[in-house]
Amino acid sequence: MKPDKPHILLVNPWITDFAAYDFWSKPLGLLTLAGILRMHDFKVSYLDCLDRFHPNAPASDPGARDGRGSYLKTRIPKPDVLGDVPRNFSRYGIRPDWFREDLNALKHPDLIFVTSLMTYWYPGVQETIRCIREIFPDTTVILGGIYATLCRKHAAGHSGADLIASGAGEGLILELAARHTGFSVNSRFDPEDMNSYPYPAFDLQRKVNYVPLLTSKGCPFKCAYCASHLLYSGWMRREVGAVVSEIRFWHRTHGVKNFVFYDDALLVDAEKHALPLLEAVIQAGLKIHFHLPNAIHIRGITEPIAAMMYRAGFKTIRLGLETIAFEQREGLDAKVTAAEFVQAVRLLKNAGFNKDQIGAYLLAGLPGQSLASIAESIRIVRDRGITPIPAYYSPIPLTGLWEAAVESSRYPLAADPIYTNNAVLPCRSEAFSWEVVSYLKNLSSGKLER
Numbered sequence: 001m002k003p004d005k006p007h008i009l010l011v012n013p014w015i016t017d018f019a020a021y022d023f024w025s026k027p028l029g030l031l032t033l034a035g036i037l038r039m040h041d042f043k044v045s046y047l048d049c050l051d052r053f054h055p056n057a058p059a060s061d062p063g064a065r066d067g068r069g070s071y072l073k074t075r076i077p078k079p080d081v082l083g084d085v086p087r088n089f090s091r092y093g094i095r096p097d098w099f100r101e102d103l104n105a106l107k108h109p110d111l112i113f114v115t116s117l118m119t120y121w122y123p124g125v126q127e128t129i130r131c132i133r134e135i136f137p138d139t140t141v142i143l144g145g146i147y148a149t150l151c152r153k154h155a156a157g158h159s160g161a162d163l164i165a166s167g168a169g170e171g172l173i174l175e176l177a178a179r180h181t182g183f184s185v186n187s188r189f190d191p192e193d194m195n196s197y198p199y200p201a202f203d204l205q206r207k208v209n210y211v212p213l214l215t216s217k218g219c220p221f222k223c224a225y226c227a228s229h230l231l232y233s234g235w236m237r238r239e240v241g242a243v244v245s246e247i248r249f250w251h252r253t254h255g256v257k258n259f260v261f262y263d264d265a266l267l268v269d270a271e272k273h274a275l276p277l278l279e280a281v282i283q284a285g286l287k288i289h290f291h292l293p294n295a296i297h298i299r300g301i302t303e304p305i306a307a308m309m310y311r312a313g314f315k316t317i318r319l320g321l322e323t324i325a326f327e328q329r330e331g332l333d334a335k336v337t338a339a340e341f342v343q344a345v346r347l348l349k350n351a352g353f354n355k356d357q358i359g360a361y362l363l364a365g366l367p368g369q370s371l372a373s374i375a376e377s378i379r380i381v382r383d384r385g386i387t388p389i390p391a392y393y394s395p396i397p398l399t400g401l402w403e404a405a406v407e408s409s410r411y412p413l414a415a416d417p418i419y420t421n422n423a424v425l426p427c428r429s430e431a432f433s434w435e436v437v438s439y440l441k442n443l444s445s446g447k448l449e450r
């Protein structure tokens, strides 16, 4: 008799934070690894601590708000070191006893992979791994993802995982699976060619309420506040036909109507990628919507791009403006000039997009940044007739701004990733104040004019 194929469990951990919301946020990397493992004949199970559609949770319409929605949340004590922050702290996601029941209902796994996202969410990762260990004390737990990559040493010392896997998981997964289960396979895909990847295993979720698309990986830029190059330093793209086939697949098999681009640099080299992709999507004639919660490059918006995005069914456009201090952004990034910003907004509006569909991200809380300069950026964006969206800065180790962030912060940032939580505005020297956040929020929404 042939031995059973190894059973591998993949887990998306809880978020622990002052606030969290499902703004089209799925663990795409983890579900891609699930697809790769299935492609190579492993048995795969998936548990999502952030599952908004858990049978024990109050009923929620997966189609509402284009798939977005609130996570369940449970108030928990805030980390001691952030005791000065006058905000409630919560665990977002399913109740721990539901998670334990789900773990208990599984066939014993031979190996467990847990992913991680924001570095300062590590308490949620710790609790997830603690629960897993209670039920499966003898199974190896491997932690990957963003926290494991950016804070490898911290994760090794504090996460509770047996092993930390840093970097892109596609190149590691089969070797790790073989080493820890004894089941080795010949690879049927190339980690350096996205076209050879299977589709991410979104079907392992209880509901496929929207589908993230990754049509390219990497970013040729290196903005001082961004970790993109640390997570993946290369650059690769999928063939347009393969992306459209995937869109058709999820639409046909799961009735998916909302697709969300996760690319960091969708509009780079648009003649060869974005334009043919938009053309093909329009040709496909599907009644679906697209969203760009990851900012797109303002410089990449041309008249044909804007017109085709509108025709293709894009509903949410986010521009990576970051600051309106155009003359002072040297050393920060090389994104855009005032004229380019004005032109991009004009092209998008001419194409048919309205104010609520176009938002511009504005970094708030950069080292040394005054409140007045953020307020000025918000006002200028509002004057162009689009929506300003303050994006609170989270300092990231090994990025260009890290040293300045450490110097400007009232916290010892390097001592613990918990301090880098953007919700506490860690790079302001003054203590967190609700007045600052409310002021920026009201200015952005137009409730406060000056």
Ligand code: SF4
Residues within 6 Å of the ligand: 219, 220, 221, 222, 223, 226, 227, 228, 229, 264, 265, 320, 333
């Ligand atoms: S902020 Fe955007 S453009 Fe800049 S490096 Fe990151 S992904 Fe690239």
